[in-house]
Amino acid sequence: xxxxxxxxxxxxxxxxxxxxxxxxxxxxxxxxxxxxxxxxxxxxxxxxxxxxxxxxxxxxxxxxxxxxxxxxxxxxxxxxxxxxxxxxxxxxxxxxxxxxxxxxxxxxxxxxxxxxxxxxxxxxx
Numbered sequence: 001x002x003x004x005x006x007x008x009x010x011x012x013x014x015x016x017x018x019x020x021x022x023x024x025x026x027x028x029x030x031x032x033x034x035x036x037x038x039x040x041x042x043x044x045x046x047x048x049x050x051x052x053x054x055x056x057x058x059x060x061x062x063x064x065x066x067x068x069x070x071x072x073x074x075x076x077x078x079x080x081x082x083x084x085x086x087x088x089x090x091x092x093x094x095x096x097x098x099x100x101x102x103x104x105x106x107x108x109x110x111x112x113x114x115x116x117x118x119x120x121x122x123x124x125x
Contacts, residue, residue: 009053014062015039024057039062085115088107
């Protein structure tokens with residue numbers, strides 16, 4: 001697995017569900033990231049602009065702007081890797097997420113190991 005500690009990397013976790021946000025933050029901290037969290041799309045975009053992360057995780061269904069719009073706005077100002085983490089798993093939903101700028105798409109519920117494997121794959125590119 002990739003050791004991001006050598007890069008002192010930041011990740012931004014954007015999810016309106018506190019339990020999911022805390023779980024993803026815990027996984028990312030264990031992977032060596034400094035983690036910034038946001039509970040809505042607008043705050044997530046601002047966090048990306050302020051912290052210049054290497055990685056962003058986004059839920060799709062959130063108050064304010066949804067994760068798809070947040071991904072578009074993030075992609076306009078950042079080259080961070082974006083992973084959509086959402087309950088929306090339909091083929092059309094996945095396509096919309098990738099078209100909005102996501103690099104990967106993982107449906108909830110997910111196994112922490114699956115998320116970690118996808119993060120490692122993105123960082124290896």
